[in-house]
Amino acid sequence: MSNASAARNTFAATTAEQRNRLRTLDLLLSRRSTGALAEPAPSGTELDLILEAGLRVPDHGRLRPWRFVLIRGEARTAFGECLAEAIKARDRAAPPALLDRYRAWAVRNPLLIAVGTRLRSGHPVPEIEQVLSAGAAAMNMLNAIHLLGYAGIWVTGANAYDARVNEALGFRAPSRLVGFLGVGTPINAPEPMLASQRPDQSAHVFEWSAPTA
Ligand SMILES: Cc1cc2nc3c(=O)[nH]c(=O)nc-3n(C[C@H](O)[C@H](O)[C@H](O)COP(=O)(O)O)c2cc1C
Numbered sequence: 001m002s003n004a005s006a007a008r009n010t011f012a013a014t015t016a017e018q019r020n021r022l023r024t025l026d027l028l029l030s031r032r033s034t035g036a037l038a039e040p041a042p043s044g045t046e047l048d049l050i051l052e053a054g055l056r057v058p059d060h061g062r063l064r065p066w067r068f069v070l071i072r073g074e075a076r077t078a079f080g081e082c083l084a085e086a087i088k089a090r091d092r093a094a095p096p097a098l099l100d101r102y103r104a105w106a107v108r109n110p111l112l113i114a115v116g117t118r119l120r121s122g123h124p125v126p127e128i129e130q131v132l133s134a135g136a137a138a139m140n141m142l143n144a145i146h147l148l149g150y151a152g153i154w155v156t157g158a159n160a161y162d163a164r165v166n167e168a169l170g171f172r173a174p175s176r177l178v179g180f181l182g183v184g185t186p187i188n189a190p191e192p193m194l195a196s197q198r199p200d201q202s203a204h205v206f207e208w209s210a211p212t213a
Contacts, residue, residue, distance in 0.1 A: 024147070030192035031146040033153040037184030041072065041110035042150050050183075053144035054115070057136035061125040066137045069169045071112040079168075080106030086164045102159070110184035113141065114169045116177040127174070134178045141181060151186035154179050 042050055054068055071079045080103035087094045087102060106112065117134035119127055138154055145152045156179045159165045166177050 027147060028143055029195070029198070031143060032151075032190040032193050033142075034151045034186050034190050035109075035153045035155070035182055036187040037108070037110055037151060037182055038187050039110045039184065041184045042145065042148060046148050046150075047111075049148065050141050050144040054137040054141040057133060057140050059133050060129045061123070063120060063123070063125060063130060063133075065117040065119060065130045066134050067116045067118050067170065067175070068137070068141075069114040069116070071106070071114060072110070076106045076109070076112065077103075079112070080104070082165060082168045083159050086159055086162045089164060090158065090162065109182040111182075113181040113183060114177055115141070115179055115181060116166070116169070116171045116175060118171075119174040119176060121174045131176070131178060138179060138181060145181075145183055150183060151190060152181050152183040154181055156180070 041047075051068060054066060057066070059065070083102040083106060084099040087099055115134055115138045117130050119130050121127065123130075142152050142154060156177075160177045160179050163173065166172070166175075169177065171177055
């Protein structure tokens with residue numbers, strides 16, 4: 001019996017509270033990324049909950065390095081232009097169709113959350129941990145987005161590493177983006193991720209034991 005099945009059987013025999021927790025975990029395990037998004041995006045209390053989830057992540061040294069920049073409504077057009085300008089600055093020969101693709105991408109997402117870290121160089125907490133904490137924030141928000149019935153995707157690409165784009169969003173080096181979350185309502189309810197489609201534990205999980213002398 002797999003660990004997951006064993007856990008399921010244990011929960012089935014126990015309290016309603018534990019079964020509720022297991023249902024939540026099942027829901028988390030069914031999350032899928034999708035960039036095919038339509039209105040509405042979460043707003044108001046729902047968006048607050050998503051942002052709260054992003055702020056409830058491990059944070060070595062209580063640095064609170066996370067910064068979330070919401071790009072929505074009309075601002076998306078200007079952000080698309082910012083992406084196009086950055087692409088042109090990187091490559092003067094960039095084809096107009098490529099620039100239009102990014103302009104359209106910015107507007108197509110009902111909500112973009114640019115996730116970054118206000119990174120402190122030279123701090124005893126290593127830089128990678130400050131970046132990882134922002135990554136954890138992105139993941140927690142994706143999970144909250146899913147639990148609330150919305151969908152999203154975490155993307156990066158060259159623009160996320162572009163100084164011009166970073167600065168436009170308030171991330172001056174060493175502070176930096178870790179990516180963009182595209183957020184909205186899935187156009188086609190994504191097929192839930194089945195247990196059989198998930199990575200096999202045997203390829204990723206290993207039991208360590210002390211070397212024999
Ligand atoms: C840091 C990071 C950057 C990513 N950047 C992109 C990207 O630029 N474009 C893309 O299509 N997927 C990107 N992905 C992958 C998607 O977010 C997603 O994980 C993938 O589509 C698999 O979907 P799943 O979450 O349903 O397994 C990135 C993932 C991570 C963690």
